[in-house]
Amino acid sequence: MSRRNGHMHGGQALGFAEQHNLALAEVLDFSASINPLSPQIDWLQLCNDAKTQIIHYPQEFDSHSRSLLHPLLAETFSIKEDNITLCNGISQAIQQLFASIKPPETRLFTPIYSEYQKAAQAYCNDVREFRGAPQTWLQQAQKLTANSIIVVVNPSTPDGHYYSVQQLLPLCEYCQRHAIWLLVDESFLPFISLEKKFSARQLLTAFPHLIILQSLTKFYACPGIRIGALFSSNRKVTDLIPQTWSLSTIDRLWLQQALQDNNHIIKTQQWLLATKAAFIENLQRLDCIHEVFPSSVNFVLVEFDRPISAVQEHLNAYGMLIRNAQNFGYDANIARIGIKLESANHRLLQALQQIPTTHFENAS
Numbered sequence: 465m466s467r468r469n470g471h472m473h474g475g476q477a478l479g480f481a482e483q484h485n486l487a488l489a490e491v492l493d494f495s496a497s498i499n500p501l502s503p504q505i506d507w508l509q510l511c512n513d514a515k516t517q518i519i520h521y522p523q524e525f526d527s528h529s530r531s532l533l534h535p536l537l538a539e540t541f542s543i544k545e546d547n548i549t550l551c552n553g554i555s556q557a558i559q560q561l562f563a564s565i566k567p568p569e570t571r572l573f574t575p576i577y578s579e580y581q582k583a584a585q586a587y588c589n590d591v592r593e594f595r596g597a598p599q600t601w602l603q604q605a606q607k608l609t610a611n612s613i614i615v616v617v618n619p620s621t622p623d624g625h626y627y628s629v630q631q632l633l634p635l636c637e638y639c640q641r642h643a644i645w646l647l648v649d650e651s652f653l654p655f656i657s658l659e660k661k662f663s664a665r666q667l668l669t670a671f672p673h674l675i676i677l678q679s680l681t682k683f684y685a686c687p688g689i690r691i692g693a694l695f696s697s698n699r700k701v702t703d704l705i706p707q708t709w710s711l712s713t714i715d716r717l718w719l720q721q722a723l724q725d726n727n728h729i730i731k732t733q734q735w736l737l738a739t740k741a742a743f744i745e746n747l748q749r750l751d752c753i754h755e756v757f758p759s760s761v762n763f764v765l766v767e768f769d770r771p772i773s774a775v776q777e778h779l780n781a782y783g784m785l786i787r788n789a790q791n792f793g794y795d796a797n798i799a800r801i802g803i804k805l806e807s808a809n810h811r812l813l814q815a816l817q818q819i820p821t822t823h824f825e826n827a828s
Contacts, residue, residue, distance in 0.1 A: 477785065486783050494812060495787040497621070497652070497763040497802040499685040501731055503722035510717050517713045524550060524711040533716060536723040537693055541678070542660040547668055547695050549702045552710050554651065554679040554692035555579045561675070562587040562613070564704040565645060569612040571604055575622060575792045577649070580615050588613070598631040602638055610643035617649040618664075619656065622789050622800035624759025626656060632664055640671045651679035655736060655761040658729060665695055672698040682762075683732065684722045691715050736762055736803065743809045747801075752819045754797075763802045765789060771796045775819065782815040 477493040480486070524531050531550055538545045551557040562570075562583040570584040570591045584591040594604045605614055614635070619626040632648065639646040648664045660666050664676055676695040681687045691711055694701055722728070744764060747756050752775070755767040768775055772788040773796070779786065789798040803809065 480785055484780060484783065490783050492782075492784045492804070492808050492811060494802045494804065494808075495785040495800075496687070497682060497761070497800070498687060499655075499683055499732055499762065500804045500808070501728065501735055502685045503725040503728040505718065505721050510714075510721065513717050514714055517717070520713075522711055522713045522716065524716065531711065531716060533691075533711075533719055533723070536720065540658065540723055541663075541665060541693075541695070542658075543665050543668065543695055544697075546699075547697055549694040549696070549705065550710055551692045551694060551705055552707060553681075553690040554649075554677050556690075557677065557692055557694060557705050558583045559586075560705040560707075561645075561647070564706070565611060565613060567611055567613040567645070568609050571608065571612070571614045573601060573604075573614070573616050575620055575794075576615060576617050577621065578791065580617075580647075580649075584613070584615075598627050598635070601635050605635065605638055605644070608642065608644050611645070613645045613647060614639060615647045615649070617651075619650075619652045619761050621652065622763065622787065622792050622794070623757060623765045624652070624761045624763060626653075626662075626760040629662070629664055629666060633667070636664070636667055636671045636674055640673050644673060646671070646674050647677060648674065649677045649679075651677070651682055652761045654683040654729075655732070668695060668697045672696070675701055680719065684719070684728070686718065686722065689715050689718050691719055735805070739806055739809065740803055742806075743803055743813075746809075746813050747816075750813070750816050751821055752816060763800050765794075766799050766801055767795075768797045768799065772799045775799065775816075778819050779812075779815055782811070784812060784815060 476495065477491045481491050533550060534545045534548055537548050558579045567588050568590065570588040572580055572584060572591065572593045574593045574595050616632070616635070618632070636646060638644070650663060653663055656662055664674065667674055668676070674696065678693045678695060680691055680693065681689070694705065744756050747753055747764070747766060752769050753766055754769055757765040759765065772786070772790070776786060776788065787800040789800050790796055
């Protein structure tokens with residue numbers, strides 16, 4: 465399972481629907497690993513609140529502004545309010561961090577989001593990518609100069625590997641000693657647990673050069689709501705992402721309700737526990753699939769017996785999308801598939817069963 469470079473993004477359902485003359489509701493998007501369960505939102509209340517507040521400027525004037533979201537995020541993620549910096553989505557924050565820090569050197573531990581690759585290449589002249597287990601990370605970090613950046617995505621995508629806090633600790637210690645910024649992206653960690661013991665959040669106080677990037681899109685099923693959060697005990701971090709009117713009123717009102725729905729966490733855990741194992745087992749039974757790789761989160765990496773482009777072409781007729789993992793540097797027959805509700809998963813399995821077994825059966 466080798467890898468190559470590439471930059472793309474999943475979740476192109478709107479464009480797919482338009483291209484294939486489908487209503488958006490007819491599209492099943494397995495390419496974006498978004499929670500199929502949405503938090504409980506009182507849309508009437510949200511609309512009424514928006515009518516009152518939208519005629520005023522948002523309270524989040526810049527990155528230093530206190531928001532009503534701060535106490536809610538602090539409670540949800542078990543951290544101090546002053547360790548939270550809100551941003552207009554993690555993708556924007558990645559660009560701003562690299563633009564502000566201007567690291568002399570960058571080390572990206574792959575697989576990794578293309579946003580990190582693009583930001584690093586735009587603002588750093590020495591960018592290197594490495595694939596390996598945590599025990600090899602220190603070796604790659606050796607001799608980096610101060611103010612350099614190291615990025616780790618945990619759990620990683622598209623393979624869904626999770627590294628424990630103990631595995632991350634030596635790298636945190638090294639980065640702190642040498643004034644190297646360590647960015648740990650925990651966007652998919654809530655699908656494992658929101659408990660602090662699973663997260664590098666427990667290390668924030670001891671390691672001011674640690675920045676945790678927390679997307680809210682995936683777990684709270686809100687790609688259209690552009691809010692993310694950075695967690696760090698370093699007061700300089702807020703200055704690294706300069707923003708004016710960092711959040712919109714609609715974004716804040718929506719997330720205020722979502723974060724107060726404690727049942728969303730429980731329902732998500734129950735759904736994944738009840739659905740994931742059976743979905744993987746059924747995928748493994750399909751003739752067109754060679755292997756389903758272990759994953760700790762809400763998506764799986766799958767090796768087909770043919771190029772993913774051929775699988776995608778077949779699925780187009782069913783209104784379905786899957787993610788070509790070539791964009792993460794993997795071979796042409798590797799895909800990332802998001803786990804959805806049982807009914808959607810069943811439809812995908814049925815569609816994959818209809819793939820012809822001839823011509824590609826010996827491909828790899």
